[in-house]
Amino acid sequence: MNRATTQHEHAGDFVRAAVADYQTPLIRYAARLIGDADRARDVVQDTFVKLMSQPIADVQGHLAEWLFTVCRHRALDILRKEGRMKRFEEGQMERVSTAEPRPGKALEYSETHEAILRLIGTLPANQQEVIRLKFQNGFSYKEISRITALSVSHVGVLIHHAVTRLRAEFAAQQP
Amino acid sequence: MNNHFISPDDPLLTAYALGELSPERAAWVEEALKNSPEARQAVEEIRILAADLEGALAQEALNDPIGGHAANEPVATSAAPSPGRVVPFPYVWVGTLAAACLAMVIALNGPDSSPTAVPTASVAQTTVSSGAAPEKHFVRVPNSPLATAASEIQQPSFARVRDSLLEDGRRRPRGVLRVDRLADASDPHLRATLSGLLAQQETAAAGEPPSEILPLPEDRADHRLFDDIRSKSEIAREIASRELLTFKINFKEPKVDVARDLRFSLITPDVPSSIGNSESMFAAAADTLDSILREAYGSTEYDQVISWSEAGKGEDADSRRGEFIDLVKKARALSAE
Numbered sequence: 001m002n003r004a005t006t007q008h009e010h011a012g013d014f015v016r017a018a019v020a021d022y023q024t025p026l027i028r029y030a031a032r033l034i035g036d037a038d039r040a041r042d043v044v045q046d047t048f049v050k051l052m053s054q055p056i057a058d059v060q061g062h063l064a065e066w067l068f069t070v071c072r073h074r075a076l077d078i079l080r081k082e083g084r085m086k087r088f089e090e091g092q093m094e095r096v097s098t099a100e101p102r103p104g105k106a107l108e109y110s111e112t113h114e115a116i117l118r119l120i121g122t123l124p125a126n127q128q129e130v131i132r133l134k135f136q137n138g139f140s141y142k143e144i145s146r147i148t149a150l151s152v153s154h155v156g157v158l159i160h161h162a163v164t165r166l167r168a169e170f171a172a173q174q175p
Numbered sequence: 176m177n178n179h180f181i182s183p184d185d186p187l188l189t190a191y192a193l194g195e196l197s198p199e200r201a202a203w204v205e206e207a208l209k210n211s212p213e214a215r216q217a218v219e220e221i222r223i224l225a226a227d228l229e230g231a232l233a234q235e236a237l238n239d240p241i242g243g244h245a246a247n248e249p250v251a252t253s254a255a256p257s258p259g260r261v262v263p264f265p266y267v268w269v270g271t272l273a274a275a276c277l278a279m280v281i282a283l284n285g286p287d288s289s290p291t292a293v294p295t296a297s298v299a300q301t302t303v304s305s306g307a308a309p310e311k312h313f314v315r316v317p318n319s320p321l322a323t324a325a326s327e328i329q330q331p332s333f334a335r336v337r338d339s340l341l342e343d344g345r346r347r348p349r350g351v352l353r354v355d356r357l358a359d360a361s362d363p364h365l366r367a368t369l370s371g372l373l374a375q376q377e378t379a380a381a382g383e384p385p386s387e388i389l390p391l392p393e394d395r396a397d398h399r400l401f402d403d404i405r406s407k408s409e410i411a412r413e414i415a416s417r418e419l420l421t422f423k424i425n426f427k428e429p430k431v432d433v434a435r436d437l438r439f440s441l442i443t444p445d446v447p448s449s450i451g452n453s454e455s456m457f458a459a460a461a462d463t464l465d466s467i468l469r470e471a472y473g474s475t476e477y478d479q480v481i482s483w484s485e486a487g488k489g490e491d492a493d494s495r496r497g498e499f500i501d502l503v504k505k506a507r508a509l510s511a512e
Contacts, residue, residue, distance in 0.1 A: 028236065113231035120231075134193070135225065136232035141195045153186075156195070160186035167224055 014056050018063060019048055025137055026071050032132070033075040043078065047071045065143045068133070072147055119169050127162035130155055179207035183217040192221035457487030457496060464503055477507035 023044060030040035047070045051059065059066045120128060133144045141159070145152040181188055181204060190196050191204040208215050460483035467476050480503050488496045 025236075112227060113234050116227055116231040117235055120228075131228065132232065135228040136236065141190065156186050156190050159193070160189040163189050163221055163224060164184065166228070167220055170224065170227075 015048060015052050018051060018067065022064060022067050023048070026067055029068060029132070029137070030071050030075045032129075033072065034078060039078065040075070043071060043074045046074050062143075064137070065139065065146055068137070068139070068147045115170065115173055116166070119166050122169075123162050123165065127158050127165075130158045131162050134159055177206050177209065179203060180210055181207035181214050183211065183213045185214075188214055188217055189221055192218045193225060456483050457489070460484035460487060460503075461499065464506070468506070477503060477510065481507070 026044045026047060027037070027040050030043040031037045034040050034043065047067055050070055051067065054066075120131060123131065129148065130144055130150075133139045133147060134141075139147065141152050141155045144150075144155045148155070150158070187196070187200070187204060191201055196204065208218065460480045463476060463480050463483070467480065481500060484496065484500050484503060488500065491497050
């Protein structure tokens, strides 16, 4: 086995591990950007195809951030393209929404979590995005800044406003 | 007691509660917290909420079919949709608001300049992109197809076209013209009109200096929609008084990942009167009627719409423009009741 083959296999392992770790959260993220789970899968596939062409050293240490950034760019490219070439169909977002939780799973939701998820759904879109990147995907302000191309302070303000509103509205719902 | 103070509503406090501050800034906040029971309470609440958010979003992921299925399984889509479960970010509307959806025969690609290249020397041109692809000469799509190519006409600038061409500077429109509606109203004639505009302005704008930068009017709330994709200075440039209209061309080369934009600002103080032809006149009438019906304009504008649409009626081979004029007159009669 020569050196090139070893490196190739190493790269293959790296991508496989990345797919295992990040495919699902990336699809979820892309689906919320695009509103279409199937196309979100295409976006994520493109993202991993691009990862395969990257030298490992270029992405190691910030792989999650790199994947979300590329995924976001691709998703927005699709939206921009379709915004021009095909008028967005009313109601499409709802039709491609994910299904209800599987039977039995609904019971597992606590009332608190249900209430919080409902409140998150009332936030402005940009606040929802950063809230999910922060609390669902575990990114720091700085990483979210690089993914979304917003300044770190802008990210901080968006999260602060979202948290402030969630605190107030959640408190108002409490008996 | 120290002299550090922080408001319970300070974003710094949220960043502190979420562990986002550097050690130095965190130490400063901790000193400030000693002086403010309200701020300490806020930190406590933020941390509780953060834990709840993480729990709720983690649970959502477990119950979400996207996350709950194996990666290579098809995602279940419900016949009975679940509004509110997924709320996509509405970037598509930003794009729609910012753009008119006119297909262009102009695009970018190719290693060298084509003999059929569209002349651009007389047009102010700005690259607005972070893409790494080198800038190319203009070529025609049939000769050098790209992965994607689309064009836009910026709305504030096109509103100015209507000002200049149709109203002779007597009144500026109060709202921003939706060029996509205008395109619907007169396509494909509008496209021909704009092609004529481009050709004439390429000559007229030769040697013109760039537009001056004007402050962004605070009351133009619609512009704020574009904050994420365009800086205020860019927007201000677009609404500068000497910019007649702007074409934006968005393109993506087949092997390049990031789409790029090129913007052409057509700048001239002198608008040839011949440009205000019947097509653009009628298109403006149709758009203004839409604005009236949305109560963006006052009902007194009906007369203006009728005047424009009659002036732009032309041959009216299929009688549709005549029907439109009748419709406007009925709308005016109804509004007077």
